[in-house]
Amino acid sequence: MRGKRIRLLADHGELDVLREIRRRGAEGERGGGLRLGIGDDCALLRVRDGEELAVTTDLSIAGRHFRLDWHPPESVGHRTLARGLSDLAAMGARPVAAFLSLGVPRELTLRKGRRGSWVERFYNGLFQLAEAHKTPLAGGDLAESPVALADIVLVGAVPAGKALLRSAARPRDLVYVTGNLGGAAAGLSSLAEFAAKRRLVLSDPAAAPSELSPHLYPQPRVRQGLALQRRALATAAIDLSDGLSTDLLHLCEESSVGAIIDASRLPVAEGASPDQALHGGEDYELLFTARPTTKIPRAIAGTPITRIGEVTRGQTGRAPLTIISGSGLKPLQPRGWQHFSDL
Amino acid sequence: MRGKRIRLLADHGELDVLREIRRRGAEGERGGGLRLGIGDDCALLRVRDGEELAVTTDLSIAGRHFRLDWHPPESVGHRTLARGLSDLAAMGARPVAAFLSLGVPRELTLRKGRRGSWVERFYNGLFQLAEAHKTPLAGGDLAESPVALADIVLVGAVPAGKALLRSAARPRDLVYVTGNLGGAAAGLSSLAEFAAKRRLVLSDPAAAPSELSPHLYPQPRVRQGLALQRRALATAAIDLSDGLSTDLLHLCEESSVGAIIDASRLPVAEGASPDQALHGGEDYELLFTARPTTKIPRAIAGTPITRIGEVTRGQTGRAPLTIISGSGLKPLQPRGWQHFSDL
Numbered sequence: 001m002r003g004k005r006i007r008l009l010a011d012h013g014e015l016d017v018l019r020e021i022r023r024r025g026a027e028g029e030r031g032g033g034l035r036l037g038i039g040d041d042c043a044l045l046r047v048r049d050g051e052e053l054a055v056t057t058d059l060s061i062a063g064r065h066f067r068l069d070w071h072p073p074e075s076v077g078h079r080t081l082a083r084g085l086s087d088l089a090a091m092g093a094r095p096v097a098a099f100l101s102l103g104v105p106r107e108l109t110l111r112k113g114r115r116g117s118w119v120e121r122f123y124n125g126l127f128q129l130a131e132a133h134k135t136p137l138a139g140g141d142l143a144e145s146p147v148a149l150a151d152i153v154l155v156g157a158v159p160a161g162k163a164l165l166r167s168a169a170r171p172r173d174l175v176y177v178t179g180n181l182g183g184a185a186a187g188l189s190s191l192a193e194f195a196a197k198r199r200l201v202l203s204d205p206a207a208a209p210s211e212l213s214p215h216l217y218p219q220p221r222v223r224q225g226l227a228l229q230r231r232a233l234a235t236a237a238i239d240l241s242d243g244l245s246t247d248l249l250h251l252c253e254e255s256s257v258g259a260i261i262d263a264s265r266l267p268v269a270e271g272a273s274p275d276q277a278l279h280g281g282e283d284y285e286l287l288f289t290a291r292p293t294t295k296i297p298r299a300i301a302g303t304p305i306t307r308i309g310e311v312t313r314g315q316t317g318r319a320p321l322t323i324i325s326g327s328g329l330k331p332l333q334p335r336g337w338q339h340f341s342d343l
Numbered sequence: 344m345r346g347k348r349i350r351l352l353a354d355h356g357e358l359d360v361l362r363e364i365r366r367r368g369a370e371g372e373r374g375g376g377l378r379l380g381i382g383d384d385c386a387l388l389r390v391r392d393g394e395e396l397a398v399t400t401d402l403s404i405a406g407r408h409f410r411l412d413w414h415p416p417e418s419v420g421h422r423t424l425a426r427g428l429s430d431l432a433a434m435g436a437r438p439v440a441a442f443l444s445l446g447v448p449r450e451l452t453l454r455k456g457r458r459g460s461w462v463e464r465f466y467n468g469l470f471q472l473a474e475a476h477k478t479p480l481a482g483g484d485l486a487e488s489p490v491a492l493a494d495i496v497l498v499g500a501v502p503a504g505k506a507l508l509r510s511a512a513r514p515r516d517l518v519y520v521t522g523n524l525g526g527a528a529a530g531l532s533s534l535a536e537f538a539a540k541r542r543l544v545l546s547d548p549a550a551a552p553s554e555l556s557p558h559l560y561p562q563p564r565v566r567q568g569l570a571l572q573r574r575a576l577a578t579a580a581i582d583l584s585d586g587l588s589t590d591l592l593h594l595c596e597e598s599s600v601g602a603i604i605d606a607s608r609l610p611v612a613e614g615a616s617p618d619q620a621l622h623g624g625e626d627y628e629l630l631f632t633a634r635p636t637t638k639i640p641r642a643i644a645g646t647p648i649t650r651i652g653e654v655t656r657g658q659t660g661r662a663p664l665t666i667i668s669g670s671g672l673k674p675l676q677p678r679g680w681q682h683f684s685d686l
Contacts, residue, residue, distance in 0.1 A: 035395060039597065040509050041433040041582060042397035042499070049392045052378060054385035057496060059444040059484040090384040101402040101444075101494045141402040141494070151444045151484070151494040153400060156385070166383050239384060254382065 024127050024137070033096040033157065034136045043138035045097055047157040053096075054156040054163060056087035062148040070195050072205040073118045075216040076150070077125030079282075083241065084154035085133055085220035086284040090239040092164040092229025093156030095222065097138035098130060100152055103145030113203075122150075125205075133222050164229055164288065169236035169255035173289035175309040176296060178221050180214075181244060182272030185280025187215025190271075211271055218284040223301040225286055233296060237288035243281040245321065246336025251287065252311075252320045261309035261332060263325035278323075279335040367470050367480070376439040376500065377479045386481035388440055390500040396439075397499040397506060399430035405491040413538050415548040416461045418559040419493070420468030422625075426584065427497035428476055428563035429627040433582035435507040435572025436499030438565065440481035441473060443495055446488025456546075465493075468548075476565050507572055507580035507631065512598035516578050516632040516654040519639060521564050521646050524587060525615030528623025530558025533614075554614055561627040566644040568629055576639060580631040586624040588664065589679025594630065595654075595663045604652035604675060606668035621666075622678040 021038075036044035047053060060083070062068050066076045081098060088095055108118035115121055130137060135154075190211050208216060221239075228234040238251045244261075252259055268277040289311055290296055296305055314320055321332035364381070379387035390396060403426070405411050409419045424441060431438055451461035458464055473480060478497075533554050551559060564582075571577040581594045587604075595602055611620040632654055633639055639648055657663055664675035 036506075036508070041430040041580075042399040042436065042497075042506075044434075044501075044506055045396040045398060046503065047390075047396070053388040053390070053396065053498070055388060055440070055442060055482065055496075055498060056385040057442045057444050057482060057484050057494075059446060059486050059494065061446055061486055061488050063489070064486065087384040091387075093385065097398070099398060099400045099496065101400050103402060103404055103492065139398065139400060141400050143402050143404055143407060145404050145492070146406070146490050147488065149446065149488070149492065151400075151402065153398075153442065153496050154385075155396070155398060155498075158387075160389065163379075163385075163387055165379070237384075 034138050037138045051157040052160045054091045054093035057153045058083040059151045073121035074125030074205045077122040078129050078217050080150045080152050081126045081129045082218050082220045084152040085222055086239040088154050088156040089220050089222045089225030090237050092225045093158040095135040096155045096157050098135050098154050100140035103143050103149045164234050164237035166238050166251045166254035169257050169289040169311050171311050171313045173235050173311040174307050176305050176307050177285050177287050178224050178303050179285040180267045180269035182276030182280045183214030183269030184282040185276035186272040187212045220284050221286045227300045234288040234290050240283045240285045243279045243336030245279050246334040249334045257314045258312040258320040260322045265308045267306045377481050380481045394500040395503045397434045397436035400496045401426040402494045416464035417468030417548045420465040421472050421560050423493045423495050424469045424472045425561050425563045427495040429582040431497050431499040432563050432565045432568030433580050435568045436501040438476055438478040439498045439500050441478050441497050443483035446486050446492045507577050509581050509594045509597035512579035512600050512632040512654050514654055514656045517650050518652040519648050519650050520628050520630050521567050522628040523610045523612035525619030525623045526557030526612030527625040528619035529615040530555045563627050564629045570643045577631040577633050583626045583628045586622045586679030588622050589677040592677045600657045601655040601663040603665045608651045610649045
């Protein structure tokens with residue numbers, strides 16, 4: 001985060017926020033791999049000898065990935081960071097540092113009520129999740145923009161050669177997921193209803209109905225991904241950002257395999273439909289494969305693990321995904337997450 | 344760069360571009376530190392034992408950092424990467440990988456004439472500079488956006504404890520710059536004149552008058568920064584993105600020192616005014632300090648080095664920067680780069 005952009009908001013009387021960003025960003029400097037944070041041309045990070053770096057970027061744009069009139073700013077900050085942390089989780093990497101480029105229209109920097117400006121509330125949501133995962137904000141950029149947008153970068157570390165890849169699933173591996181599925185899609189659907197009835201949940205995020213939580217405040221499975229990597233439990237992994245049917249297809253394509261899913265085994269979240277569990281996006285659970293001989297615990301770090309299917313040999317000309325249910329076997333089409341502009 | 348966003352443009356018949364991005368992005372994988380590029384949840388990078396990572400992000404937004412009606416797309420791609428490479432140069436770090444989050448309105452993905460779409464031409468400009476500095480594009484994100492924007496992330500490596508910081512200048516150090524100053528500001532001014540006369544330089548960037556080059560295609564001083572670091576020549580460094588008067592102030596503030604600049608020594612670029620050399624931004628030259636006993640070469644990697652002043656003791660209540668010229672000594676006010684929206 002360089003001087004000139006800090007000044008951009010400082011000119012608007014936002015110095016307090018920026019001091020706070022620098023202070024809270026620096027909190028992680030004591031431990032972890034961050035050696036030099038905000039204030040120079042680059043941040044400096046250190047990882048352990050023999051570790052590789054995992055790096056991911058995710059761009060969120062108002063109207064496409066979130067809506068200013070639906071999502072509390074704390075939720076937008078939380079979700080922005082959750083997307084990046086979830087990518088690290090899917091590689092089995094430990095978070096080292098985050099970088100945020102934030103572009104906002106000028107009015108979002110203005111203080112509104114006792115909770116502060118949109119920007120302050122966005123950072124509050126982001127920092128709360130960052131602190132839960134001991135991830136310092138090491139830098140970024142802050143600029144005025146006609147549309148609100150946030151690009152998050154996560155840098156993680158993983159022992160060389162030990163990262164969980166999408167490409168290493170093998171036929172006869174079993175397919176597992178963490179947690180429950182469909183809760184984020186069900187929450188989004190409720191959020192849309194709330195918005196249609198003008199019962200906005202923007203003003204006090206603590207008062208938002210709990211059914212919205214899986215959508216507004218998804219929990220990235222960083223500890224679970226780390227455990228899978230450290231205990232060498234998984235052959236391949238991906239995070240469920242687009243939806244089970246779509247992300248499983250990504251994993252199968254990268255591994256040149258197919259998969260069969262047992263509908264009766266899907267851990268459907270409370271309030272969600274089986275369809276939302278199969279195709280709803282943004283649950284940020286992990287999907288992983290393991291050798292049939294590997295003993296997988298029922299839960300990792302308090303999150304249940306469910307076996308939902310099996311990896312099959314990929315066959316040219318055949319749909320790679322199949323689902324088995326009461327009505328028998330049929331192809332499973334990827335019908336994953338559509339962005340807001342497509343709703 | 345994750346599957347879903349690749350599909351976003353693929354749906355618009357842009358598959359060729361995306362194959363090309365993946366292919367050209369992967370070219371760096373053979374050498375360097377990139378172990379796994381586009382296609383998984385994260386990219387994997389490897390640095391040498393004993394090295395630290397330097398990470399920087401820079402957000403560019405249409406209408407603020409570039410203008411779609413002024414800048415050829417190749418220039419926007421070039422300038423986006425140049426900003427990030429220049430930050431690495433200022434730390435004395437070698438580039439390891441770049442990540443790009445690109446947001447564009449749909450019409451910029453449509454093919455126009457034999458040079459291709461705006462997006463294709465943007466990537467051409469970016470890749471040309473990336474290849475010159477052997478920097479692979481390891482990932483990123485691609486999304487539809489109501490405004491064109493590009494967030495660039497550069498990851499570099501530098502031996503632990505050897506990075507050139509802004510904060511290590513000491514009184515009696517001498518102040519140097521690489522190359523010439525003011526060329527980018529003069530080029531921008533010419534570009535504005537061209538645009539006002541509707542003599543656009545957008546269609547064929549090769550035909551753009553050479554006086555525009557310092558603005559359209561600035562050369563980040565990566566080799567020079569590396570040499571300063573490896574040969575332990577500099578005490579502190581910063582890149583000139585905002586303009587000499589502003590960036591020198593940043594360095595002085597971080598080092599708690601002052602500086603005196605000799606106006607007669609400034610290496611003013613051809614066609615530029617002394618004012619543009621002092622305050623014009625985006626030259627992407629390096630400003631550095633060195634002990635008075637250190638012998639600094641006249642040129643590094645073909646770029647001349649000029650001594651322009653001296654570091655002084657910082658004094659409370661006094662302006663930290665002073666300039667000496669024919670009319671004597673006077674305070675030097677930071678009047679650095681204003682973004683387009685402020686023009």
